[in-house]
Amino acid sequence: MRLLPWAGPGGKPCYLSTDNPDSLLSRLADDIEAAQLASAGQVLAGAEAVLRDTEAGERAVRFALVRTLESLGDVLRVAVSRGERIPGQDA
Numbered sequence: 800m801r802l803l804p805w806a807g808p809g810g811k812p813c814y815l816s817t818d819n820p821d822s823l824l825s826r827l828a829d830d831i832e833a834a835q836l837a838s839a840g841q842v843l844a845g846a847e848a849v850l851r852d853t854e855a856g857e858r859a860v861r862f863a864l865v866r867t868l869e870s871l872g873d874v875l876r877v878a879v880s881r882g883e884r885i886p887g888q889d890a
Contacts, residue, residue, distance in 0.1 A: 802880035839870035
């Protein structure tokens with residue numbers, strides 16, 4: 800079972816049952832994971848810039864924090880999914 804990089808209704812995890820890493824859904828999940836990781840890097844850079852800016856207002860800081868939390872959630876889901884796919888690891 801592969802944890803997919805998106806949530807289902809109510810925020811519940813979605814899983815893919817396949818042994819084929821080249822299936823259409825597996826490749827889609829790989830592409831989305833890559834996009835989420837790239838986005839997280841951009842969000843991190845933006846948050847760092849906001850925090851370095853002594854003139855940044857509350858709205859900018861709150862926006863940076865919200866986006867950082869979203870990205871952290873995505874990155875953690877990718878890490879769990881990839882960790883579960885390491886041969887010999889318990890789910």
